[in-house]
Amino acid sequence: MHDLRDVKGQESAKHALEIAAAGGHNLLMIGPPGSGKSMLAARLPSILPPLSTEEMLEVSMVQSLAGELMGGKLATERPFRTPHHSASMAALVGGGSRPRPGEVSLAHLGVLFLDELPEFQPGVLDALRQPLETGEIVIARANHRIAYPSRIQLVAAMNPCKCGGGSPGLSCRTGPRCAADYQARISGPLLDRIDLQIEVPAVSAADLVLRAPAEGSVEVRERVARARKIQLERFAAPGSMSGRTNGACSGHVLARIAQISRLERGPTYRFRYYHQHLRRIDAGS
Ligand SMILES: Nc1ncnc2c1ncn2[C@@H]1O[C@H](COP(=O)(O)OP(=O)(O)OP(=O)(O)O)[C@@H](O)[C@H]1O
Ligand SMILES: [Mg+2]
Numbered sequence: 562m563h564d565l566r567d568v569k570g571q572e573s574a575k576h577a578l579e580i581a582a583a584g585g586h587n588l589l590m591i592g593p594p595g596s597g598k599s600m601l602a603a604r605l606p607s608i609l610p611p612l613s614t615e616e617m618l619e620v621s622m623v624q625s626l627a628g629e630l631m632g633g634k635l636a637t638e639r640p641f642r643t644p645h646h647s648a649s650m651a652a653l654v655g656g657g658s659r660p661r662p663g664e665v666s667l668a669h670l671g672v673l674f675l676d677e678l679p680e681f682q683p684g685v686l687d688a689l690r691q692p693l694e695t696g697e698i699v700i701a702r703a704n705h706r707i708a709y710p711s712r713i714q715l716v717a718a719m720n721p722c723k724c725g726g727g728s729p730g731l732s733c734r735t736g737p738r739c740a741a742d743y744q745a746r747i748s749g750p751l752l753d754r755i756d757l758q759i760e761v762p763a764v765s766a767a768d769l770v771l772r773a774p775a776e777g778s779v780e781v782r783e784r785v786a787r788a789r790k791i792q793l794e795r796f797a798a799p800g801s802m803s804g805r806t807n808g809a810c811s812g813h814v815l816a817r818i819a820q821i822s823r824l825e826r827g828p829t830y831r832f833r834y835y836h837q838h839l840r841r842i843d844a845g846s
Pocket of ligand 2 (some may be wrong): 601
């Protein structure tokens with residue numbers, strides 16, 4: 562399996578990946594070509610906790626409905642789905658003349674990785690809002706409706722602009738609107754559902770000749786598992802009515818566990834402090 566140790570430098574991006582894994586937060590990585598976004602995303606499964614037995618059953622049921630249960634054996638790996646940006650609506654959210662689950666359901670209890678996010682059809686991206694909000698996707702037909710589970714962690718990556726500007730020695734060739742137009746292809750409501758949005762800067766030659774980092778996926782995965790355990794206990798409390806992770810935490814529970822002081826409530830600080838609080842919670846403090 563891929564290991565986080567392969568990623569040289571990019572300490573903040575790796576930290577963000579760890580927080581996303583610990584809290585089950587949706588994550589968007591924005592950076593120039595070759596900065597390692599796809600490489601980082603591919604290493605997320607190596608730091609996520611293994612599936613519980615109950616989760617294995619849920620994942621297997623969806624795979625079975627889609628005809629993807631290999632040899633009838635129980636699925637033991639957390640799903641990591643990477644649909645191409647040319648994917649149709651039916652392929653992504655499910656449906657078709659004989660309805661079957663789409664990628665968003667095949668990623669249930671795992672990760673849906675959308676690489677080159679703005680290249681997906683806008684309608685397809687909009688259709689993701691409902692499953693991200695409710696954890697299930699409803700396909701309506703003339704005389705019946707089908708609901709498939711889709712509690713996913715969305716991880717997305719994109720270049721800052723369509724021409725791929727921003728990498729070393731390659732500035733935007735198309736002009737100032739290039740980045741703005743490209744980024745505007747992602748709707749505000751979808752962005753609202755992505756807790757962590759980070760820049761992944763280009764790696765320098767000096768970073769690439771560094772020795773492999775001392776810490777790899779095994780060490781990070783242990784911290785993630787500790788943070789998940791704390792969250793399980795927190796959300797198992799009677800009346801919490803939240804999901805199982807900070808990423809799925811309901812507003813009123815969040816207000817109770819991550820109280821923001823008056824000083825921190827200013828518009829400039831709100832975003833930063835909110836994430837610092839989440840980080841502290843994820844770290845188990
Ligand atoms: N921090 C890094 N440490 C080691 N290798 C790296 C790093 N960043 C990038 N690379 C190398 O560069 C290759 C390209 O990286 P990757 O495909 O992840 O970039 P990307 O940000 O997804 O680019 P694009 O926007 O073109 O999809 C990787 O396969 C890897 O070999
Ligand atoms: Mg890539």
